[in-house]
Amino acid sequence: MPPSNRINLSDKIRAALEAEITSGQLTAGSRIDEQALMDRFEVSRTPAREALLQLMSSGLVTSVPRQGAVVASLSLSEYIAMLEILMELEGLAARLSARRMPAVQRKLLEQADKACREAAANDDAEVYGKANRAFHEIIYDGSLNEVLARQLRGMRLRMRHPQRALFDRPGRIRNSLAEHQSVLQAILTGDEETAYRAMTGHISSGGNVYADAIASMPHGVPVAAPVATPEIAADALAVTRRAAGRRKSSTGA
Known part of the structure; x- marks a missing residue:
């Protein structure tokens, strides 16, 4: 052959x-x-x-x-470590997209946002999840940094299982959509710092939802090797709270 x-x-x-x-x-x-x-x-x-x-x-x-x-399985401790990295890489992609994203991809980003809004209106977690992935994928490409985009896609693949459950949590679709609006407007107006802060906040918020989910599971999640102990759940929550603290410090809040 x-x-x-x-x-x-x-x-x-x-x-x-x-x-x-x-x-x-x-x-x-x-x-x-x-x-x-x-x-x-x-x-x-x-x-x-x-x-x-x-x-x-x-x-x-x-x-x-x-x-x-x-x-492969992804342990909860690995997920926590990857979440810290993911927040920074997603924020960087948003920052670079605010600076570099071509007009064609800006239109695509607006279309992805529209698809997210339609799915949210129908309270369809599965469709929202797909539209959300498209929204983020366009930002990866809009960064015009192939190495960064490749790293983000690889991490998203590894973190696949917990991500699928996020939009089933009460109120998560509504909150995610509101966070998207901040990211979208910052990118469209070329506001790099706001794009970075909005995106890291968005990822942090999703991690917070996941931490709440695993904290309520006495036997962990099927895809993780170790049990979801209260200590591990607390670590996941601490990651998102530290990120929130850094954002407040940077804005003087």
Whole structure:
């Protein structure tokens, strides 16, 4: 098989598995059998193995002794650490987008905001989640920094499971939409500092909702390795409160 064909096949397999993982069809700990992939996609061992290696490099799949490839879990302590990084990277993307976003993408951002507002009006958490992802993706691209955009997408993939539950929490869609408006207006008017503060506040708010959720779960969440102890939940809450404190200090509030 020519190398180009093999690469195309491995990309096809990777994309299919990635979609199944991010949608929850394949849950954390699920074993991915190489032979089953070969049979399912009617390919040889090489593209199936290359697809798994790509997923391992992105952190979505890990290799477990005597089990092989399995869908990776994300511990609560890892989620907390990633949340701190995510807030800063999202804020940077918003700041750069306020400075650099081309006119075409500004229009796309307004369209994504409209889709969010329509989903919010219908109280549709699933549709809002998709529109919300589009809103953030446009900001990543609008930063005109491919390395930053790639890092953000990779982190969002790793943090996929907790994110899906955020918009089921009471009032979260309404609050998220209001936060989007602040981000949107700052980007459209080229206000870099406000865009940064609004976006870090938006991500912090989402992390706060997640902390509240895990604090109420006595046995943790299915995708996490350790139990969601009160200490871990408190750490998650502290992350968002520290971020809020930094924003108040920077504004003199």
